[in-house]
Structure formats: structure tokens, C-alpha cells
Amino acid sequence: MKDSLRKSYLASITDRFVRGQMSRRDFLGAATKLGLGAGALGMGFGNRPFMLSKAQAAEDLVPNPEIIAWLKDVGKPFAGTTLKLATESTPPSNAINGQLKKYFEEATGIKVEIEVLPLEQVLQKLTLDVASSLGTYDLYYIDQSWAASFSQDVFDPREQYSAKADLAMPNYNLDDFLPALVDGIAKYEDRWVGVPYDIPIFIMIYRKDIYEKLNLKAPETLEELYSNSKIITDEMGPNVYGTTGQMKSGHYSLECDWTAWLWGHGGSIFGPDGKFTGNDERGIEALEYWTKLKATMPPGVDGWTWDGQGQSVAQGVAASMLSWGEFFPYFDDPTQTKVSGLCEVAVPPRASSLRTVKETGYGEIPGVGHQGGSSLAVSRYSKSPDAAWLFMQWATCADTQALITTLGGGTGPTRASVYDDPRVLANARVGAGTTRHLPIVRETIAKHMGSEPDLPEWAQLSSDTIPVGLGKYFAGSYGSPKEALDDIAAQVDAVMKG
């Protein structure tokens, strides 16, 4: 079988597996027959099936000439325009800013200026821009937790696509975006708040060597995660801890961790009547579990955001984490970490029970795989919305996304087709910027994704009310989980009343 055929066959079975049309065993069997080590699929390690050196790969990593030709064609009237975008420092934004935007600028003559900031500062910039309606930015990077707040300030891409036929990119294909992500990230009420641009999502990352040494297997349930972690901490602490977290008080990251445990125990943030339900029986059970699990984590955990959490795994202090899959390519980088090639990925542990969307409020989707995606949208206040729309299509089209994923260090694509792109598959080897975890990311998105509710007050609740309350709890200010959650419930109610 020729290499290209093999890759496309692999892509198709991966797709079938993810859709649940094929069992894991059949899938692995088929993959093995293709002569692919499990490493290529992100399920084993050590094999390097494609043996592509970085330099060799980089030569092929240029945009599709057809797309560049199209950009040249439609971009002409906008030459000389300057577009501005404020974005969090994420792999896709960095890849575009550092390496890819030059192709767009050369083709169209449009200048793209990207301001890269930490998440809180992006929010500050957007708030000022929106409140002043001055259009200082042409494109918005919108974290999923702000989607409701900014839904009226951006164009719906579906409308843009149909209204401006002359500017519509051929084969842009809005349907290619993973439907789960469109629901979870972009959709608010009946509008699309931009298109899904980036998808960090909670997956199970664990140290295969430690798990093997202690005869453990990847946790399939939350209880197993706890028992595994406890065994590791008991055996190897205080040098190595079973698991870790991002539990900095008053920081959005703490809220992210909370939702995973809450949903995993059959709880939800809101009920169908719009009332906070995080303090019901399930919610208390979840917090009790979390408290128990925290005892197996390194003592620094409640001072860490994702940075400290990621470092604790990267430096070999923690043996597992249920957290952003984005980190995985970094762990594989031998110049930066002590665990290159030692980590393995799995889907998040199964929830003990799960509420359905109907049993929750504000479009919340329960699931252990908390997603922290973001969307890219054109601002309504932009002075050059058409040029911005061109850029947005280019930045989120399948070809660009494949380049982002390969150049930008194995970030999770938001389009189905990109997961099967040969360039992406070719990078599935141990090393910096690996994509060997992506099949698991894809499976998690399809089957285990959890998504936060969408309401205008959510930015406040998720980055202030809830993480401050939980921070107090873990600092010992409350007598019991129930007391803590009841207090949070009261504060959430107060915010909701305005």
C-alpha cells in the first residue's frame, strides 16, 4: 500500500472509530495491520512510524496555492487596510502571528496586527472596545465563557457567508466544524458568535512509566482516578504525587476544575429553572470527592493556574492530570520537560452519572471533558468588516488550521477534516509539537465534552463569584462542603438578580 493511501485509510477508520461505528479493539487491530504503531494514534509511545524530521516537514508546510490565489483575487479592493485583533496567547494565535499571517498579508495587501495578551487582559480590551462601540479592533477572540456577553457585538458568520457571496471562500464549509464545538463554543441562543477557533479540552494525561511500575491502568471512572492517585502518592510521595490541579483561588482555572468534578458526579451548575444547583446533593458529593482527591495532589496546587499544573506534570512531580490537552505536545518536548515520551493520553474518566442538557439551564452541557474553547468573530463596530471577514475565513479554513496544528505545536483543531489531514497525522510522533494525542481529543469532543452555560452574567460568575467561593472553601473558611456551596449559591443568586 502506498504511503498516501495508507494515511487516507487510516484517516477514514479514525473517523469511524470516533463516531462510534467501530470498536476500539477493531480500530487498533486495523491500525496495526496498516503497519502503524500505536504511537501514531496517540495510544502508545516509542514508535515513530513516519520518521519525518522537523526540517523536512517544514518545507511542505505552506498554504495551499489555490487558497492563496483566491485571496489575491478577492483581497485586491482591501489592499492597504489594517486589521486588528486582540487574542489570548494560544497556540493558534501564536502560529498565525508568528508564522502564517505573512502569507495572508502578501496575498491580499491587508496588514494584520495581532495583540497577544493573557486571558484577563483580552477581556479588558474587548470590554472597552464594546462599551465604547469605537471599533478599535476588527476581530474578537471570544472565550466560550464570554460568548453570551458579546453575542450582539459580532456578526453571525453564517449570515456573512450567505450575504456576501463574492467574498465567500470556496469550500469554506461551515459544516466541517465539529457540531459539538459549534454548540459548546459558538452558539448562543440561535446565533453563532463567530466560528470555533481553538479547542483546549480536558483529557486524561498520565505517566505511563509510573502507571506500569505500580501496575495501574488508565482510570476509567472517577473512583479509579482517585484510587490510582492515592496509590501513587502513598508509594512515591512527596517526590511524586498521583494527580494535580489548577486550583488558584479567584482564578477562572479553579472554576474549570470544579465543573469537571461536578458534572462527573451527575451534578450541574444550573437547573432548568435557571437556579444554581451546584449545592444540591450531587454537588456536595462532587466537592467531597474533590476534597479527597486534593489530598493526593502536590501541596502547591491551590496556588496554581494551568501554568503550575502543567509544570507539575512536566517536571515529573505529578503522575497524571485531567486537564487541557494543549499541554501534551509541550510535555513531549525533551528540551523543556523531564517527561518527554513518558506521558500517555486517555479519554476522561467516565462520569458516575450525567445530567442531560434538558436537566440543566442556559445551554450547559454536562461532561467530564470540560472544554475551554474560543471563537473568532468579526466585530460589528469594525470599520472594515469585509476585510476582517476575509481574514477570519482564511484563519479558520481547513488548510490554515492544519498548518496551525502542525506548526503551532499540536493544538486541537476545530474542524473534522483537519484531524485526518496527512500533515497533521504525520506529526504523531514523540517530540515537541506532537499530534499523537489528537485522536483522543477528537473522541473526547465527540463523546465526553462538557460545556459551560451561556448567560451574560457568566463571565462574572466563572471568574469571580465561583472561584473566590471555592478558594475560600479550600483555604478552610467554611465548615463543610455544604456550607461553602450554599454560600456560593446565595452569591450566585445575588448576581443573577443584578
Add this chain to the structure above:
Amino acid sequence: MPQSKSARTFRTLAGWLVVAIFFFPIFFWTSVAFRNARDIFDWPPKLVNFTPTVKNFEQVFGISLGFGFGTQETVNPGGGNFYMAPRLVDSIVVATFSTLLAIAVATLAAYCLSRMQFRGRHQFVNWVLSTRMMPPVAVAIPMFFIFKQLNLLDTYLGLVLVHGLMNLPLAVLLLKSFFDDIPSEIDESALLDGASRWTIFRRIVLPMAKGGIAASAVLCFIFSWTEFLFVLTLTQTSIKTVPVVSSTFVTSIGTAWGNMAALGAAAIVPAFIVILLVQRHLVRGLTMGSLKQ
């Protein structure tokens, strides 16, 4: 004051020890700039025994330091654009010109406040001081709107103005105290000789207050050099100063501590040179006070 030899030795050692404690964080931070991530997070922490790297500097300043070929594009495969050299220039421009602005305006006012009697002078100085009391968030937002109207957003002029303004109360107060130390008899005798206020100010008082002006200028420079919230709010993509651009290293996949430390360490240098240039004046500070006797 005469001191015994042992007391002198003790005092010398104590001085060195105290400054060493204050210097330690800077030493440590600078050493972080020369480390790979795996050496930054090590337990027990390493102070010197790590394998040094200049990679962080190469990425931040887009140059090769002779250890392999690095340009800003190839040294940073993660795709992040950490090339910060122009931002250092921005910082220098903004800090220099805002200091000039603040000192020029404040010297005039401080001389007047030091020499001329008028009703409400005390209250006037209090008012000047009170302009520094507003929380920065509350000033930054209205400034954003004004700047947008005046097209000053994201320009050197805008930042120079806002930093100059921010430093005025400090500069006026300090300069006034320096002028106060120059005996007013000198002015008065010159006035009697028929010299104008302006001539006295320019020919006599200014030269005498050189040291004080230098000291005030350094403080203005430093406050502009380190200011965060105004720059964050009033700039977008064309200008950024070091404190704000440092937050670029806080990414969604962790913080690039080594790069941040490299920029931080490099940013100490220009500001420190300014301090050294006027150190003589800084240390002599108010010695003109002795003229009073």
C-alpha cells in the same frame, strides 16, 4: 563621626549583607533567564549548577549569540512571537520624553511654589498631590475615551503625555523641596540688582538645583519605565512597553518563564544606566542644604 576599627568593619559587613539580600531576587531572576524550563523548576532549586542556555535571549531579541544559528523565526518552533527588541526601544522613548515633559513643567511650577507667596499656595500643592490619588483603573478608562477622540491611542505622543502627567505631582513636590533648600536670599539680592525672575531662574537657581533635578528625573524615568495599567489600556499593537509586553509570556499553555526573565533582566540595564549616570547627584542629593548655614 569617629568610629572604632571593629565597628567600621562590622558596619561594612552589615551593609554588604543587607544589599546582598536585596540583590538576591535579581540575581536569581537573571539566572532564570539563562535556564531551560526543566532547570527553572527543579527541587531543590538550583542556584548556579545548571546547564546555561542563551536560547531565551535569542528568542526575545531575535539574534543569534553564536551558539547555532537563530533568527526569531526559527528559534521558536512553538510559533510564539517573542521578539521583543523593539519594545525595549518603545520603553526608552516613552520614559525619556515623558521625563523631559514632566521635569520641564514641574521645574517651572516648583520654582514658583518655592519662591512666590500667594494665597492658597498650600491648598494648591495639596491639590497637585491629590491628582495622584485616583485609582489607576478610574483614570485609565476616561483617558481611553479622550485618547480615542484625539487619535492618541497607540501613539508615542499619547503615552508620553499620560506618563508625564502621571509623574507631575511627584516631580513638583520633590523639586519644590530642592528649591526650598537653595537660600532665597540669593534670588532677592539678584532681584535688587534688577534681574528678572526668569533670568534668576535660568542663570542662578537652575544650575544650583542640578542635582535635585537629576534625582527627580531619575524617579520620573523609573515610574514611567515600570508603569503597567495605562500602557495596557492605551496601546494596541504598534507600541508596547516592557511591563505590558512581559505578560505576552503568560500563555494558555503555561508561562514562558525563561523568556520573561530574559526580557526582565535585559530591561534592568537601560534604566540602571540612567541611575548610574546621575548617581553622583542622587547620592549628593540635597547637599546644597548646607548652603543654608
Add this chain to the structure above:
Amino acid sequence: MSTIQVRRFAISDSPWPWLFPLVALLMVFTIYPLIYNIWLSFHEFLPRKRTLAFVGFSNWIQLWNDTRFWGALGVTFIYFIIALTCEIVLGMAIALLLDAELPGFGVLRAVLSMTLVIPPAIAGMMFLLMEDPQFGVITYFLNELGLLAKGTPILSTSSLALAGVMVAEIWQWTPFMVLIFLAGLRALPAEPYEAAMIDGASAVQMFRRLTLPMMSRVIAVAVLLRGIDLFRVFDYVFVMTSGGPGTATYTLSLYAWQQTFSNLKWGYGATLSLVSLAIIMVLANLFIKLFKVRW
């Protein structure tokens, strides 16, 4: 000077040409923001409608029942008082120590001022890294010295977090005090000391009877300048603890920022800022009266 000359002196020199540039610039910087914030404090941003609506006094009334506000006020005061005291005392001690021509002291005085050129936001990151419970070098030293139990996270333990933040603050700003105090010490006349020495006064006596009274004005200026900035502390808490754990390090400035940008409560944020401004003004004026500072 004769009375006639004094009068001519006073009349012929109007202060206003000298003050005009200052007044003009400060107006923009203070009057407009002040009016804007007062106006804003009677309005509130409606996130769903994207407009500001008039809400009367409701923001001001809300203050009374807002436990977060009172908590933040308390934290701000504690921070303000402790940090200011430490900086003054340490600053004076170090200034006295370094006010001598001993081997290398010129270099030491310059090196000490290096802390000032580091932006507070970066200084916060430095100490965040050094106080990390897992990897931090300060944590390590404290553990080894037996001053801190192993595994106690400084910045996420309620009783220690504020101290952890203040370490960065005090480290950075004590040299500022040293700089000002050194300048003041250098300006002191020598005669009183010579006289005191003949009388056989001890060093402590001389410090209390001579140095302190003569330095009072310099100290007052230093307290005012630093005190004003301390009350508005933002960068360190923002970077190091986000106000946590819980609200243990939540300061007024951080709360105002949070209300404005994260909660989109523009009006309430402005109200908080105005309260903060009012408190500093009252404190500063009290201080100026109490210590009889005349400009």
C-alpha cells in the same frame, strides 16, 4: 529689604505664568476623569442592552451591604499600614547604615536602587515563582531554616498570603525610601552633631533628638508619596494571588478592576474608585494637618 521692595517683589511676579502649564495638564488628567467617574457612579452598564442606564444612588447604597467591599477595605488598610511601617523603618535603618564612606558603599547604594527599575508586574511574577510551594527558592530556604512547615503554600494559605505579597512590595520599595532618606541625611547640618558629641550624647540619643526632628519633613514627604501608591496597590495582588485564597488578599483597587472589567459593572467600579479616592484624600489631609506639613 524695604517694604516697598517687598511689595514690588510680590506684585510684579504673578505666579500664574509659571503654574499655567502644570494646571492645564493636570486639569485633563484629574478634572475630566473625576467628573466622568462621578457621572458613571450614578449609572450602570446593562450587559444585555449595551448601554449605560441611570440608576440614581443605587451603586452608593449597594456599598453598605457589600461584604466584599468592606473586606477589601480591611485588606487594603492592613496592607497599607504594615507595608508602610516596614518600608519606613527598614528604609531609615538601611539609609543610616549606608550613610558612610566605607569600602564599596557607593556601589551598594547604586545596586540597591536596582529593585526600583523592575516593573511591579514583573516583580510580582518573580516572587510568585520564588514563593511557589513546589519549586520556589524562597519556600526552599524557609523550609530548610525551619521557618515554614514543608508543604505549606505561602500564597494560598489565608494567614500567610498577604505577607507573601507584601514581601515583594517591601523588597521593591524599601530602596525607594532609602534613596529619599539618604538624600535627607546628606543635607543635615554638621554643627548640631558636633555639639552633641562634645556633650557626650550616645548615637541613639543623637538619632532621636537630632536626626529624627530634622528629618521629619523628608519623612513626611516619603510617607505621603508612598502611602498614596500603597493604598492603590494592584499589580502585586493581581499577579500573585488574584486576591486569594478566597478574599484574603482582595484589595480595593483589584475589586474595582474586577467589577469594571470582569463583571462589566462600570458604575459600581467607578463608585469603588471614588470611595478609594475619598479615603486617601481624607487620610492625606489628616496627615498633613497632624504633622503640620506646610508647603
